[in-house]
Amino acid sequence: MTWPVISQAFALVFDPYVLWVILASSLFGLFVGAVPGLTATMATALLVPVTFFIPPVPAVAAIVSCTAMAIFAGDIPGALLRIPGTPASAAYTDEAYAMTKKGQAELALGAGLVFSAIGGLFGTAVLIAFAPVLAEVALKFSSFEYFWLVVLGLSGAVFIGASSKLKAVIALMLGLLVSAVGLDNPGAHPRFTFGNNELMGGVSLIPVMVGMFAVSEILRFVTSVHPPVTFAAEKIGNVFAGMWGLTKKYKWQLVRGSAIGTAIGIQPGAGADIAAWITYASSKRFSKEPEKFGTGHVEGIVESGAANNSALAGAWVPALVFGIPGDSITAIAIGVLYLKNMNPGPTLFINNPQNVYAIFLVFILANIIMVPLGWMAIKVAKNVLRAPQKLLMPVILLFCAVGSFAINNTVFGVLLILIFGLFAFVLEENGFPTAPAILGVVLGGMLEENFVTSMIKSDGNPLAFFTRPIAGGLAAATALILFWPLLARAWRSARARR
Amino acid sequence: MKLNDAVFGAVFLALSLLVLWSIQSYPRIPGQNIGPAAFPGVVAAILAVCSVLLIAQGVRKHDGAAWFERGAWTRESRQLIGFAITIAGLLFYVLASEKLGFLITGIVMLVSLMLALRVKPGMALLVSVVSTLVIHIAFYKGLRVPLPWGFVPVLY
Numbered sequence: 001m002t003w004p005v006i007s008q009a010f011a012l013v014f015d016p017y018v019l020w021v022i023l024a025s026s027l028f029g030l031f032v033g034a035v036p037g038l039t040a041t042m043a044t045a046l047l048v049p050v051t052f053f054i055p056p057v058p059a060v061a062a063i064v065s066c067t068a069m070a071i072f073a074g075d076i077p078g079a080l081l082r083i084p085g086t087p088a089s090a091a092y093t094d095e096a097y098a099m100t101k102k103g104q105a106e107l108a109l110g111a112g113l114v115f116s117a118i119g120g121l122f123g124t125a126v127l128i129a130f131a132p133v134l135a136e137v138a139l140k141f142s143s144f145e146y147f148w149l150v151v152l153g154l155s156g157a158v159f160i161g162a163s164s165k166l167k168a169v170i171a172l173m174l175g176l177l178v179s180a181v182g183l184d185n186p187g188a189h190p191r192f193t194f195g196n197n198e199l200m201g202g203v204s205l206i207p208v209m210v211g212m213f214a215v216s217e218i219l220r221f222v223t224s225v226h227p228p229v230t231f232a233a234e235k236i237g238n239v240f241a242g243m244w245g246l247t248k249k250y251k252w253q254l255v256r257g258s259a260i261g262t263a264i265g266i267q268p269g270a271g272a273d274i275a276a277w278i279t280y281a282s283s284k285r286f287s288k289e290p291e292k293f294g295t296g297h298v299e300g301i302v303e304s305g306a307a308n309n310s311a312l313a314g315a316w317v318p319a320l321v322f323g324i325p326g327d328s329i330t331a332i333a334i335g336v337l338y339l340k341n342m343n344p345g346p347t348l349f350i351n352n353p354q355n356v357y358a359i360f361l362v363f364i365l366a367n368i369i370m371v372p373l374g375w376m377a378i379k380v381a382k383n384v385l386r387a388p389q390k391l392l393m394p395v396i397l398l399f400c401a402v403g404s405f406a407i408n409n410t411v412f413g414v415l416l417i418l419i420f421g422l423f424a425f426v427l428e429e430n431g432f433p434t435a436p437a438i439l440g441v442v443l444g445g446m447l448e449e450n451f452v453t454s455m456i457k458s459d460g461n462p463l464a465f466f467t468r469p470i471a472g473g474l475a476a477a478t479a480l481i482l483f484w485p486l487l488a489r490a491w492r493s494a495r496a497r498r
Numbered sequence: 499m500k501l502n503d504a505v506f507g508a509v510f511l512a513l514s515l516l517v518l519w520s521i522q523s524y525p526r527i528p529g530q531n532i533g534p535a536a537f538p539g540v541v542a543a544i545l546a547v548c549s550v551l552l553i554a555q556g557v558r559k560h561d562g563a564a565w566f567e568r569g570a571w572t573r574e575s576r577q578l579i580g581f582a583i584t585i586a587g588l589l590f591y592v593l594a595s596e597k598l599g600f601l602i603t604g605i606v607m608l609v610s611l612m613l614a615l616r617v618k619p620g621m622a623l624l625v626s627v628v629s630t631l632v633i634h635i636a637f638y639k640g641l642r643v644p645l646p647w648g649f650v651p652v653l654y
Contacts, residue, residue, distance in 0.1 A: 166552055166555065169548050170506075170510060170545065170552065173514075173544055177545070186527060186533055186534055189534040191524070192538075215588070223580065390617050391621075391625050393615070394587075394611040395633075397584065397587060397588070398604050398607055398608055398629070402600075402643070402645065406643040409643065409644055411596070415592050417588065430500055430501060430506060432506075448537040452536065456530060460531045
């Protein structure tokens with residue numbers, strides 16, 4: 001890394017326009033994250049049509065800062081209403097609410113805020129340290145390695161954290177079929193276009209994302225029964241009181257949460273939600289006072305609050321280096337990178353290192369301004385939580401329609417958000433996860449391209465996929481993920497016999 | 499709206515067979531043993547296998563349970579109307595926005611959905627008009643998206 005590149009990156013980020021975009025998208029992220037029913041993924045999906053119209057660096061900055069804020073802000077309704085604002089806060093919502101009932105709302109929210117920021121900075125440090133090194137390695141990769149990397153990412157999405165693996169595989173295959181639509185294939189034959197010119201270029205990613213993550217949420221809102229909002233806390237005191245004490249007392253939990261969170265984020269296919277669940281469990285397991293968990297004990301919030309934000313930064317490692325998303329948020333972000341001609345991959349680090357360092361800087365900046373902005377958000381929380389969703393949801397629907405119209409200036413995009421919104425809604429109602437589907441749509445093109453290139457290079461000999469050392473290693477890692485449940489069962493029964 | 503897994507399995511099996519049938523007519527690339535049919539072929543084959551497994555799982559679970567479970571929300575007329583209006587609103591946008599123009603389409607869409615969600619009529623109209631105008635100005639003026647005016651005279 002060289003100083004001119006870093007100073008270029010500073011110039012890119014500390015531009016009044018970019019700073020304004022960061023501030024605006026942070027406030028947007030805090031708002032969306034804090035309103036129950038609007039998720040961080042939805043916030044990202046809603047931002048995408050807007051990023052279509054702004055230059056690359058502010059576009060990515062908008063997504064990074066919006067998601068970081070939204071993941072933290074999900075803690076606010078969790079603590080005050082017992083409704084997680086985003087799924088990433090669900091793991092410790094009961095704990096935070098129990099603390100609020102004991103009159104410790106400020107401690108629960110303060111821990112959520114401060115340790116979210118620390119976890120986010122930890123993940124960012126790992127991102128900065130590892131991504132360029134990995135990019136060097138990735139330069140040596142050929143289509144065989146990329147093929148396995150995509151397969152590894154997709155298997156991670158299916159086999160980590162999905163309740164029904166069969167349904168996750170089906171969702172993934174449906175996503176891959178969607179990605180096969182259009183002319184972009186070997187032989188440039190129009191596949192599944194039904195003679196429709198709009199489908200020749202493939203199904204546009206933006207309407208798919210807006211449909212699956214925003215329209216489906218709106219459908220879920222209008223079909224759910226809403227309990228009246230009741231606040232557990234009347235007054236919220238100083239959220240920063242006692243944070244230094246907590247940091248000293250729970251320093252190992254903080255490090256462990258951040259480290260596990262980052263690792264889960266890096267692992268393709270699992271993100272902030274799963275990181276929070278796993279670290280909440282690890283915190284309880286290793287705690288000196290596990291009996292206090294569930295009664296309003298802050299320890300688990302420290303660990304998993306740090307974990308979900310660190311996972312967010314970790315997920316950007318495979319996203320930037322290989323173009324493989326770590327979770328559905330980075331899947332959307334990768335779509336934006338392609339749209340902005342910042343195609344992720346090792347060449348991004350060589351040709352446009354200033355852009356990569358600008359993304360790093362935005363991560364640092366976002367996690368620092370999270371503290372004052374989050375403090376403000378907690379102060380006005382009651383008003384945000386009373387935001388009348390009955391008015392908000394219809395406006396969001398219209399916004400989705402306009403945003404998807406704006407991509408090609410045809411109503412075909414609006415039809416697509418309707419189709420994909422309904423599709424995601426019906427699938428989720430029936431226990432099919434949507435994350436594998438979106439990963440399939442995003443990665444399908446890359447999977448086919450590398451598969452076909454490799455097959456042509458090897459003259460159709462499938463053994464070539466295993467003979468290069470790194471490719472073979474990645475194949476073994478994929479097999480490990482695929483057969484992990486079987487191995488774990490064998491291990492357990494072997495131990496039980498002893 | 500919950501359907502038995504076997505129903506989904508059957509639908510996806512039909513889909514995968516349809517894909518496998520349609521790729522038969524895809525052209526081959528001279529001199530290569532792999533062409534545009536290969537990738538969708540493999541994906542559809544995996545989908546077909548999974549669909550059969552899902553059917554088996556659904557039939558095993560069926561055992562007296564209903565094939566079709568309506569879910570709590572389909573019994574509430576309010577939720578059902580909200581669902582229908584959301585879908586109808588987007589369809590209305592697709593069909594009518596060119597002719598009626600963005601402003602009228604947007605206001606109709608918002609007012610009807612808000613009324614379905616039991617917002618007071620005056621409030622619904624006010625919020626709909628204001629937010630449609632704000633979205634229009636932001637996209638039409640700010641981002642220069644050519645949103646149609648329809649038969650409404652060009653105001654700005």
